[in-house]
Amino acid sequence: MIKASLAASVLLAGNFTLKMAAAEHHGYEIWGSDQSNSVADVESRGVKGSWIWVWDSQDMEQQLETGEAAEPLGCDGQNRPGDGPCNIYEVFPAALMEHDAEGATGNQLGTDFGRLHGMLPDPQNRYMNVNLFSPGGGYVGIMDGETKEAVALFRVTGTSAGRSVHMSFWNSDGSALLVANLNGKVLERIDITRNAEGDIIDATFNQSAALGVGKAMTIDDGAKVYLGDNSHGNPMVGQVAGSYDLDVAFGDLTPQGFCKENGCENGPESDLGGRANNVIICPIVSKGDNAYVTFGGGGLLVVDTTVTPMAIVGEYDNQVVNGAGCGGVQTGDDMWLNAGVSASDAGADQSTFTLFSLDDSLFGSTSNAPNTPAPRMIFKDMTNTATIGNLAGEAANATGQLPGSTSRRDSHGMAITPSGDYIHTVDRIQNNVEVFNTATLAHTTYDLISADGQGHGVGACAAASVVDDEALPGNDPAPDLMEATPDGKYLVVALRGPVPVSVTHSAQGSCPGVGIIELLEDGATGRLAGVLRTTNTIDNAPLSAPGGHEYTGAERSDIHGAAIRRK
Numbered sequence: 001m002i003k004a005s006l007a008a009s010v011l012l013a014g015n016f017t018l019k020m021a022a023a024e025h026h027g028y029e030i031w032g033s034d035q036s037n038s039v040a041d042v043e044s045r046g047v048k049g050s051w052i053w054v055w056d057s058q059d060m061e062q063q064l065e066t067g068e069a070a071e072p073l074g075c076d077g078q079n080r081p082g083d084g085p086c087n088i089y090e091v092f093p094a095a096l097m098e099h100d101a102e103g104a105t106g107n108q109l110g111t112d113f114g115r116l117h118g119m120l121p122d123p124q125n126r127y128m129n130v131n132l133f134s135p136g137g138g139y140v141g142i143m144d145g146e147t148k149e150a151v152a153l154f155r156v157t158g159t160s161a162g163r164s165v166h167m168s169f170w171n172s173d174g175s176a177l178l179v180a181n182l183n184g185k186v187l188e189r190i191d192i193t194r195n196a197e198g199d200i201i202d203a204t205f206n207q208s209a210a211l212g213v214g215k216a217m218t219i220d221d222g223a224k225v226y227l228g229d230n231s232h233g234n235p236m237v238g239q240v241a242g243s244y245d246l247d248v249a250f251g252d253l254t255p256q257g258f259c260k261e262n263g264c265e266n267g268p269e270s271d272l273g274g275r276a277n278n279v280i281i282c283p284i285v286s287k288g289d290n291a292y293v294t295f296g297g298g299g300l301l302v303v304d305t306t307v308t309p310m311a312i313v314g315e316y317d318n319q320v321v322n323g324a325g326c327g328g329v330q331t332g333d334d335m336w337l338n339a340g341v342s343a344s345d346a347g348a349d350q351s352t353f354t355l356f357s358l359d360d361s362l363f364g365s366t367s368n369a370p371n372t373p374a375p376r377m378i379f380k381d382m383t384n385t386a387t388i389g390n391l392a393g394e395a396a397n398a399t400g401q402l403p404g405s406t407s408r409r410d411s412h413g414m415a416i417t418p419s420g421d422y423i424h425t426v427d428r429i430q431n432n433v434e435v436f437n438t439a440t441l442a443h444t445t446y447d448l449i450s451a452d453g454q455g456h457g458v459g460a461c462a463a464a465s466v467v468d469d470e471a472l473p474g475n476d477p478a479p480d481l482m483e484a485t486p487d488g489k490y491l492v493v494a495l496r497g498p499v500p501v502s503v504t505h506s507a508q509g510s511c512p513g514v515g516i517i518e519l520l521e522d523g524a525t526g527r528l529a530g531v532l533r534t535t536n537t538i539d540n541a542p543l544s545a546p547g548g549h550e551y552t553g554a555e556r557s558d559i560h561g562a563a564i565r566r567k
Contacts, residue, residue: 028057028485029073029145030492030532031128032514033116033561035501037539038087045541046501046558047134050116052086053514053534053559054148057485060516064530075148077232085534088116088132091150092141096226098155101207101240109153109226113137115501118167118481118561121145122174124198125566129168129177133502138163140179140190142203145565150230152203152238156181156188158221161214167326169285171305177203178291178305180280185214185261187283187293187303187310188223201237208242211303211310212250213278213293215264219244242308249309255367256315260301270370272317273389275299284328286335286360290314296342298323298389302363313363318389320371322354326481327414327425331438333361336378336423340411341506342388348505348546349396350388353381353409355425355436378436379443381409400547401429401506403449403476410506413482415491417523424491424517424526426479428506433479433517435525446525448477448493448515453527464531465510466498468553477528478509481561482517491517491526497558498551499543508548512557534559 031054038049052075059070059081074083075091089111098106117133130141130153141153156165162183168190169178177190189209193202205223225238244250252264259267261278277297283305284292290313291303298318304311322339324347329336339354341347355378362373384393399406410428416438417424423436431448451457462475478496485492497512511531518529539556 027567029565029567030055030057030060030514031119031563031565032494032532032534032559033118034085034534034536035115035117035558035560036497036536036556037114037541038089040538040540042539042541045499045544046115048111049114050088050132051536052084052088052091052116052119054084054086055532056081060532063532064516070532073148077147077149086148088114090231091143091148092153093228093231096153096228096236098224098226099240100222100224101242106224113139117502118563120170120563121565122170123172124174126198127151127200128563128565129170131165131167133164133166136162136164138165138181138184140165140168140177142177142200147232149232149234150236151200152236153226154190154205154238155224157184157186157207157210157219157223159184159186159212159214160216160218160220161185163221166280167282169283169291171285171289172287176305178283178285180283182279182281185212185217185278185280187211187213187280187291189305189310203238205238205240206242206308207240207244209308209310210244210249211312213260213280213301215252215259215261217250219246245309254312254315256370258315258370270315270317272371273298273319274317276318281324282326282328284335284337286330288360290360290363292328292335292337292358294325294337296324296344304365312367313365314368315370317371319391321356321375322352322390323388324352325411327412329414329416329423330360331416331420331423333359335360336414338411338414338425340428343503346387347503349385349398351383351385351397351408352387352390353379353411353427353434354384355379355411378441379434383407383409401508401545402548403431403473406547408506413480413493415482415484417519418484418486418488419523422523424482426482426493428478428480428503431477431479433526437524444525446527448479448517448528449475451527453520453525459528460530461495461511461515461528464513464533466553466555468555469498469551472498472510472549472551472553474510476508476510477515478507479515480507480559483562483564485564486566488523489519491519492562492564493517494559494562495531496560497555498545498549498553499541499556499558500545501558502560504544505546508545512555512559514559514562
């Protein structure tokens with residue numbers, strides 16, 4: 001069924017059939033992170049296991065040319081097409097043993113973890129991080145990109161605020177992994193040790209580096225590492241070291257004397273809204289190793305990640321930097337960041353599409369005054385609601401998320417073309433991509449539902465859409481995180497499913513998988529050329545998609561992250 005759908009999606013391209021260049025092939029892999037459960041009979045979405053989908057770029061290009069579906073690779077080290085997808089439970093065995101900073105042994109890892117939220121390659125393209133967002137879990141791992149075997153696995157700090165991992169980002173040279181402990185309200189750091197060949201030989205969860213960003217914080221449970229043999233029979237690496245700096249790093253105040261998070265007892269809130277709820281969304285790392293830490297309730301902290309403990313060097317109120325952004329790229333000294341809708345239930349009637357930039361060179365070793373330097377506003381949609389810091393617009397937008405009837409917007413995934421000339425930012429609800437020229441700031445738009453991206457013909461998502469519920473709106477990509485391929489020909493973009501695990505009010509889609517966007521006009525525009533379709537009918541967790549369609553079928557695949565690893 002899936003192969004036939006994929007073949008049809010290529011045929012629909014008609015005159016736009018791709019002619020592959022005869023130039024030397026740029027080998028890479030496409031990694032898709034499927035949040036759905038890898039076991040059945042679980043009452044909640046995204047809590048038990050997950051799937052890793054990996055395709056070879058040659059197989060992807062063959063699919064675009066011929067319609068023959070690309071088969072996912074396995075994780076047994078053989079890299080054979082058709083052996084995937086990989087069950088996260090098979091990559092990280094349940095028998096791995098928990099250890100704390102003193103080396104004391106705790107529980108076995110077991111199987112109470114899941115929701116693979118995203119994976120990103122290190123700068124050397126040797127390893128992939130593994131971010132598991134199951135509520136209360138807080139697991140973050142490292143995999144060998146070539147062999148697909150587990151290398152390290154940690155559990156982040158449990159604080160008085162909670163514990164969970166949203167995403168992590170590698171620093172500029174791959175010597176550290178910066179982790180967003182979302183519910184714990186902590187930015188954490190794993191220090192990476194490599195040998196002369198670039199192999200990771202140790203990974204240290206450095207508790208001394210941790211930076212608390214909430215209020216009245218206490219440490220309830222220290223970080224953990226899981227040791228033993230991986231599924232290939234090789235020993236896992238890792239350790240926990242250091243002590244939390246409770247006086248400064250976990251204190252209530254910024255270096256400028258304001259509450260890190262509104263409502264702290266011993267300091268004032270900033271004048272322009274402060275930071276209402278500091279659940280960490282993404283610590284987006286610059287080439288200078290500053291982390292731009294975005295929050296669910298809006299506001300921003302810029303953090304120097306090279307010092308121990310990590311230190312705040314910039315602070316922004318939520319009226320200046322609105323909430324819930326996770327897209328971020330760098331061009332020159334400029335960090336481009338976005339703002340979207342909240343993942344909580346409050347996001348169900350929000351509409352947000354904002355893009356701004358900050359000059360990374362203007363943050364030094366000492367902290368800047370609040371809201372300095374001022375962000376440069378690149379784009380703010382006229383439909384933005386007066387939520388998560390934004391003061392203008394309607395109080396709410398209750399038009400739901402159904403294609404064709406909703407007027408809501410949700411800025412999320414962002415990618416820069418390899419040339420650095422264009423930045424593409426997706427709208428998770430409207431199925432559009434907004435493109436900005438990095439030199440002139442000129443702005444254009446293309447869609448992901450038509451054959452050419454400009455409204456002509458039917459796009460590739462239609463033929464790859466779920467078919468077991470005729471009432472489900474088809475051709476609804478629901479794009480999420482994205483990345484450019486190294487040859488500059490494509491963007492790969494996560495496409496959500498009919499039973500979204502997260503951001504349920506904005507992310508229902510009809511063709512779960514990884515979308516292949518062909519870049520046109522030297523990267524100035526694009527079109528959805530094909531879909532690497534994913535499927536999961538093992539999972540039978542209940543639906544939740546407020547404002548969407550009450551889907552009655554069996555598909556549960558939900559790809560949240562798409563990434564590229566060069567071979």
